[in-house]
Amino acid sequence: MATVYISKEDVDHIVLNNNTGADLAQYEFTVIGELCLIADDAIVDGETGSFHAGTTLIIQTDDLETGEDTFATVNQDVYWNPTSGDFSDTETDTYYKVGTLKTIKDTNGMIVFVKDLGTRLDAILRAEPRILVVEVEASYATATAIVGLSEGDKIIGMSSICNVSEASGTIQLLHGTANAAISDALQQVTANEVAYAATLDVTYTTLPASGAKLVATGTDEKDVRCTVVITYIPA
Numbered sequence: 427m428a429t430v431y432i433s434k435e436d437v438d439h440i441v442l443n444n445n446t447g448a449d450l451a452q453y454e455f456t457v458i459g460e461l462c463l464i465a466d467d468a469i470v471d472g473e474t475g476s477f478h479a480g481t482t483l484i485i486q487t488d489d490l491e492t493g494e495d496t497f498a499t500v501n502q503d504v505y506w507n508p509t510s511g512d513f514s515d516t517e518t519d520t521y522y523k524v525g526t527l528k529t530i531k532d533t534n535g536m537i538v539f540v541k542d543l544g545t546r547l548d549a550i551l552r553a554e555p556r557i558l559v560v561e562v563e564a565s566y567a568t569a570t571a572i573v574g575l576s577e578g579d580k581i582i583g584m585s586s587i588c589n590v591s592e593a594s595g596t597i598q599l600l601h602g603t604a605n606a607a608i609s610d611a612l613q614q615v616t617a618n619e620v621a622y623a624a625t626l627d628v629t630y631t632t633l634p635a636s637g638a639k640l641v642a643t644g645t646d647e648k649d650v651r652c653t654v655v656i657t658y659i660p661a
Contacts, residue, residue: 440479444469455487455524457508462524462544483541484528487513490535497531504539513537555582558656560640562589562597565648569600569641577635578661581608584623588614590651595644597652599623602636611643614652 442463446456450465457463461479469475490497491507491514505514505521514521522544529538558574584599595614598607608630612621642650 439466439476441474441476443474444471447471457522457544462522462541481542484538485541486536486538488535489513497527497537500527500530502527555657555659558658560654562640562650562652562654566640566642566650567647569605569639571602572638572640575633575637575658576661577633579633580659581626581631581656582659583657584609585655586612586621587653588617588619589653591615591617592650593645595642595650597640597642597650597654600639600641601630602638603634604630606630608638614650
C-alpha cells in the first residue's frame, strides 16, 4: 500500500477498525468500506484506529502504478489499485477513483492530487439494482434456467405481464440448485394483467452458480405466455 504525505488538512478524523488484512503504517493510504482513508498512526490489522476521511486533503506521492503513471494533465482523475497499493492514471473497474491531479508528475516521479471520498467503479455497478426481462414464449412446464443471472446475484423483486390467458396459469421463480421457490406463484389467468411477487424467500434470493429458473403451472401449463421482469442486485 502507498504511503502519502499530507500538506493540507481541514477534515475530521474518524475511528474505524482496520479490516484491510494488513498492518497500516502511519500516513498509509487505504480504503475501508468504500471510503478513501489515511491512517493517522500505525494501526495493526484487526485493531481500531484513527483515520483521515475527508475530501480536501492535498496529497503527494511517488507510489505510482507501472505503465499507468503518465499523470501529465492537471485535473485528470487519479485512481488507486487496492492490490498493489499504487496510484494510477488509468480507469479500471477494480480501481478506486480517489482524487483529482493538482500537479503533474515531476522529474522525481512525484504527483500531487486533491483527495476525494473514493469510489470503486465495479462497486457502484454492484450497488445499483438491475432488471432482467424474460419473455416466456415457449413451454416452461418444466423448470427452465434463466439466461442472464449469475452466482451471487440477489433477487429483490419480480413482476409479470400476462400475454395470453391461461386457466389457473402461474409463473414462479425458483432457486437454480434447490429448485425451491424464491417467489410466490404469479397468476397468468387474465391477458394484459400485471402481477407482482408478494413474497420472496430470503433463504434463496442470493443465487448459486446455477442461477435461477422459471416454472409455469396451469390447466395447460405449457401454454402459459408472459413477460417476466426480475429486479436484482448483481454480485
